[in-house]
Amino acid sequence: MEISINILSPVSLTSHKEGHDILGCLTDVSPLLIPDKCGYGEPIREEFDKDDIDSALMHWGQGFLWKRSKPRLQGGVWPAIGVRPTHGWIILRVSNRSLQESLLVRLMESWSTTLDADLSTIHLRSLGEIALGYDGLITGHDIRKNIPRLYWATAFGKPYLKLFGRDRLLDCPAHSIRELSNGSIFIQLTPSIFDIENDPDGFNKIRDVAKAHLNCNAFYSPELPDGHVYNVPEFVMRP
Numbered sequence: 001m002e003i004s005i006n007i008l009s010p011v012s013l014t015s016h017k018e019g020h021d022i023l024g025c026l027t028d029v030s031p032l033l034i035p036d037k038c039g040y041g042e043p044i045r046e047e048f049d050k051d052d053i054d055s056a057l058m059h060w061g062q063g064f065l066w067k068r069s070k071p072r073l074q075g076g077v078w079p080a081i082g083v084r085p086t087h088g089w090i091i092l093r094v095s096n097r098s099l100q101e102s103l104l105v106r107l108m109e110s111w112s113t114t115l116d117a118d119l120s121t122i123h124l125r126s127l128g129e130i131a132l133g134y135d136g137l138i139t140g141h142d143i144r145k146n147i148p149r150l151y152w153a154t155a156f157g158k159p160y161l162k163l164f165g166r167d168r169l170l171d172c173p174a175h176s177i178r179e180l181s182n183g184s185i186f187i188q189l190t191p192s193i194f195d196i197e198n199d200p201d202g203f204n205k206i207r208d209v210a211k212a213h214l215n216c217n218a219f220y221s222p223e224l225p226d227g228h229v230y231n232v233p234e235f236v237m238r239p
Contacts, residue, residue, distance in 0.1 A: 003094040005090070005111075006137065007090035007111045013089075014061045014088075015060075016057050036048060042065070062079070085237055086139070086237070091137065105188070112186075121151040145232065153186070153188045155180060155187075163233040174190075176188040217231045
């Protein structure tokens, strides 16, 4: 069992300010999310000091990793660099059932609004979802082709408001829908993320209805032929 948070931002995530923002969200949301160790590659050995984030950012702009032992979690930031950068990417993986879902939602919302993310997700890597091809990751390369699936919780940013329409997103048949401070629309399909594991048939029915409401041609389907053209928004990357 593993819960994953994925954040895809049009911001490069290369500046020290963005590093402070990303790590500050962890420390502000809950002490349970503050890293024990951090580093710029494996093994992750450097002590993380929440009162001295500048030390952790000494080499910021490369891939940055962190971890915590109790509750067990591991995260990483991959800046958008190169000749044709895609999205700045944050991934957090949580391997602990005791961590409250509300904390993960708050963290996802905090990162989403602070970094004006195009797409943010929270999902459970259950056996059923693994069988459907879910590996816990969603990247900028993925969403240039389609949205691989509809996740337990998703924050749709500006490009998707243009693609789906704000009213359609707000009218999505789901457990919880709200507009975030940056204008993104947050959709949570069911009350608990563990509905994915405990009632997969019920969860998939809710997910299918929500996808049909939004626009199924935006979401990957194994029933469609290779080379099928999906509806994809225009993404505008920022420095």
